[in-house]
Amino acid sequence: xxxxxxxxxxxxxxxxxSLIGLLYIFKKIxxxxxxxxxxxxxxxxxxxxxxxxxxxxxxxxxxxxxxxKNAYHSIAIYGLADIGQILIEELKxxxxxxxxxxxxxxxxxxxxxxxxDNLPEVDMIIVTALYDFDEIEEKLKRKLNCPVYxxxxxxxxxx
Numbered sequence: 001x002x003x004x005x006x007x008x009x010x011x012x013x014x015x016x017x018s019l020i021g022l023l024y025i026f027k028k029i030x031x032x033x034x035x036x037x038x039x040x041x042x043x044x045x046x047x048x049x050x051x052x053x054x055x056x057x058x059x060x061x062x063x064x065x066x067x068x069k070n071a072y073h074s075i076a077i078y079g080l081a082d083i084g085q086i087l088i089e090e091l092k093x094x095x096x097x098x099x100x101x102x103x104x105x106x107x108x109x110x111x112x113x114x115x116x117d118n119l120p121e122v123d124m125i126i127v128t129a130l131y132d133f134d135e136i137e138e139k140l141k142r143k144l145n146c147p148v149y150x151x152x153x154x155x156x157x158x159x
Contacts, residue, residue, distance in 0.1 A: 042131040046083060049130060049152045061158045063087070064094035072123040072147075074098050078115075078136060079128035080106045083151060087128060098122050101140075119143055126151055 056062070067075065075091070077084050078101040088108075091097055098120060099111040106112050113119055115136075124147045127136050133150045140148045149157075 038131070045130045045152070049155060050083070050086075052155045053151075056155060056158045062090065063154055063158070064091050066154060066158050067091075067095050067124075074122045076101055076119065076122045076125045077128060078102070078125055078140065080104075080108060080112065081128070083128040083130075087126065087151060101125070115139055115143075122146055124149065126154060 053063075067073075072095070074096040076099050077087055077097060080088075080100045080102040084100065084102075088097060088100075088110075097110050099113055099122075100106070100108055101113050101115060101119065103114065119140075121144065125140055125144070126149055127133055127140075128151045129136055130150060130152055133152075137148045137150075
């Protein structure tokens with residue numbers, strides 16, 4: 001009888017230690033998996049937007065024509081990473097880019113502000129940070145009285 005109790009105790013103890021080990025591993029790995037999944041979704045959104053943008057360009061449509069047609073003469077661009085730089089190149093000498101907004105310290109040919117700064121008035125703001133657009137839009141609308149569009153929206157409007 002004692003031997004049976006001892007065996008049961010050892011089995012339960014082993015199971016408990018295994019569960020604690022699994023919880024520890026899960027606690028360490030889960031944040032990494034979540035971050036990787038977020039990045040996959042972010043880059044997928046960027047890829048699909050760029051594909052649509054290229055298709056519109058191939059049809060002879062471009063963002064500067066869209067902006068002029070809708071009387072957006074002076075703009076700001078939020079997000080000056082890859083998509084923001086491509087947008088600047090497309091709009092250069094076509095539309096007045098008054099400034100950029102970015103959370104990082106970036107050197108650019110235009111003034112670059114942080115979201116917390118006092119932002120000069122513009123006709124509209126184009127947000128190139130697709131994944132966090134809703135949060136960014138809300139903050140920008142509290143600061144400025146102008147339309148805020150994602151680059152994804154503008155590419156869709158060009159259709």
